[in-house]
Amino acid sequence: SVMPAGSPIGSGQGILNPNNIRICLEYLKDSDLDYPVIVDAGVGTASDVAIAMELGCDGVLLNTGIASAKDAFGMAQAMSLACRAGRLAYLSGRIPKKLYATASSPEQGVIGT
Template identity: 75%
Template sequence: MLVVGKIERNIEDKKLKIGKYVFSSRLFVGTGKYPSMDVMVKALEASGTDVVTVAVRRVKINETTSLLDYIDTKKYKILPNTAGCYSADEAIRTAHLARETGISDMIKLEVLGNETTLLPDPIDTVKATQILVKEGFTVLVYTSDDPIIAKKLEDAGAASVMPAGAPIGSGQGILNKNNIRIILESAKVPIIVDAGVGTASDVTVAMELGCDGVLLNTGVALAKDPVRMAKAMKLACEAGRLAFLSGRIPKRLYAKASSPEKDF
């Protein structure tokens, strides 16, 4: 019984804390590309997420309904992004507009390098992080899996550093586990894998490595059954987190029998 008690204590987890915000779920889910608003709402529900990302775009004339009419802002924390920005100035401008809506001082900072790769521009990303942090934003910053840049973003005051597992929307999973591990080794802020997740096992891999969370969108939104995939991602996130906290066995080259040696 003592042993069981000890194990149970060990698997108790702290909640995810980003800046001044605390979240129960470690899965962040995007709101783009769903076949319908109804499917999106059901998928968000099935994912168990606390945080949903949104983009900032021009209001159309005669457009009186908003995405936020479909999202319960009491239930979900809204995380606006600066997707589509290709310079620090553009991203800062978008962040200012996002904050002015009064929905959040959190910003998912993306400063992209080019349209083909959607990889971040590391120099402008660091610059924009420094400025937005000074202006009081809670900055969650999208970056590549480069450990040096990740550290510089943390030093710049990012509340969370979010390395891409693979290119945005590519569904390739965690391409460089070694880099993610190196980032995690020295990180003092939550590390959230952002982008590249294709299916549930990708989320589990990230969480088993010790990441603090995963942010995804396309992997759920464009699945044939987004609601079911959202549930799969939720379970995968929880499974990966539990496995990480449990402490996996070391990998061995040779076999080691599970049963005692035969003695009769």
């Protein structure tokens, strides 16, 4: 497995450069979809876990983010839920990011149409 750092170990800064993780995933999974990529280091809260999983990582190695939280048990629960939510979001496929707005609601039934 490969374990890219989200940010410096123990810093709690989260995923500072998601593009680096995307590059690792693209390179490693290109030849083997089952190649494990696990974010390690810098994860400070549940949203960091969700981001890693939404990027397509297979997991997140956690320590300081839970051990140093005010409520370690609560943070562990939050990170577990974030892991599941992030993975489901990744598997579901997000909409493409655009630089401009695009109407997504049907025009039928709108006043004045």
